Amino acid sequence: MPRAILPAFVLFFLLSVMSAGSEPEKPSGTPPAQQPIERLLPSPVLRVGMPRQELEEVIRSSYPNWERSEKKRVLNNRKDMSLSPEARSAYLQTISIYREDKEQNLILRYRFALTSPLTESYVYSIVYRVEANTSNLISIDDWANGLHSRWGDEHGGTRSDAKARATYFFDAEWRVVENAGNKCAPIYPAFYRLDEKTIGEVAAVSSLLDATGCTFSRDSILKIKEGAVVQSTFYTVDFRLQVNDVLKRVAFGLQ
Known part of the structure; x- marks a missing residue:
C-alpha cells in the first residue's frame, strides 16, 4: 500500500478528546505472540x-x-443556546485507571471515553500509556x-529524535482502509469541538464518515529521550x- 503522510496540522486533532454500540472489534492478522510491541x-x-x-x-476483575x-x-455542551435543565446535567464521560509497577519500573495508565446515556454509555475511545x-x-x-506485522504501512506518521508516530484507519469491519492517509484526513478538523457544533454540522460529519468509510483509528506515539523510548x-x-x-x-433539551 502506498504510504501517505498526513499533514502535521491534521494529526494534531487526533489528540483532542472526541465526543449505539458498534460491532465488536475484529482483530486482523494477529501475529505470533510475545513480540516486543505487545507490552x-x-x-x-x-x-x-x-x-x-x-x-x-473488567476493571473490577482485572x-x-x-x-x-x-x-x-x-450532556448538551452547545453554547449560547436555550436548554432544559436536563440538557445541562452532567454525565460520566471519562474513566481513568492508573498503576505503578515497581518491579518493572513502569507507570501504566488507561483512559476510557464513554458516550452519553442517550446512547447507552459505550466506550468510544481507549488510550493506553x-x-x-x-x-x-x-x-x-x-x-x-x-x-x-499487524496492519502494514502506516497511513500517517512522523520520525524525529524526540518522537515517533504511526497512524492507521479501519472501516466498519476493521479492515485497513485503502489510501486512508488522504481519504481520512478531513475527519480530524471536522471532529474538533464537535459537541459544540450545530445539528447540521454534526450531521455533515456523520455523512463524511459514510462517504470515506473511515470508522476506526489506531495511533501509536512514542516519546524519545536521549535515544531511549521512555513513553x-x-x-x-x-x-x-x-x-x-x-x-x-446536540439536539437534546432544546427550547
Missing part, C-alpha cells in the same frame, strides 16, 4: 464498543488495585516492525460511536 498495546479484553457495565466488570478517577461532561522510569521500552525497529501512548477510537452520540446530545 505497548492495550489488553484485548478492553475494546471500543463495549458497554460501560462490561467495562466496569484491575482491582489500580487507582481510579472520573470526569464528567455536560506506558511510561518507563529507568529503561528503554522498545527499540524503534521493533516498534515499527511490530506495527507493520508510549496508544489510541483506539471509534468515530461512528462518537458521532452517533453527539448527534443526540
Whole structure:
C-alpha cells in the first residue's frame, strides 16, 4: 500500500478528546505472540464498543488495585443556546485507571471515553500509556516492525529524535482502509469541538464518515529521550460511536 503522510496540522486533532454500540472489534492478522510491541498495546479484553457495565466488570476483575478517577461532561455542551435543565446535567464521560509497577519500573495508565446515556454509555475511545522510569521500552525497529506485522504501512506518521508516530484507519469491519492517509484526513478538523457544533454540522460529519468509510483509528506515539523510548501512548477510537452520540446530545433539551 502506498504510504501517505498526513499533514502535521491534521494529526494534531487526533489528540483532542472526541465526543449505539458498534460491532465488536475484529482483530486482523494477529501475529505470533510475545513480540516486543505487545507490552505497548492495550489488553484485548478492553475494546471500543463495549458497554460501560462490561467495562466496569473488567476493571473490577482485572484491575482491582489500580487507582481510579472520573470526569464528567455536560450532556448538551452547545453554547449560547436555550436548554432544559436536563440538557445541562452532567454525565460520566471519562474513566481513568492508573498503576505503578515497581518491579518493572513502569507507570501504566488507561483512559476510557464513554458516550452519553442517550446512547447507552459505550466506550468510544481507549488510550493506553506506558511510561518507563529507568529503561528503554522498545527499540524503534521493533516498534515499527511490530506495527507493520499487524496492519502494514502506516497511513500517517512522523520520525524525529524526540518522537515517533504511526497512524492507521479501519472501516466498519476493521479492515485497513485503502489510501486512508488522504481519504481520512478531513475527519480530524471536522471532529474538533464537535459537541459544540450545530445539528447540521454534526450531521455533515456523520455523512463524511459514510462517504470515506473511515470508522476506526489506531495511533501509536512514542516519546524519545536521549535515544531511549521512555513513553508510549496508544489510541483506539471509534468515530461512528462518537458521532452517533453527539448527534443526540446536540439536539437534546432544546427550547
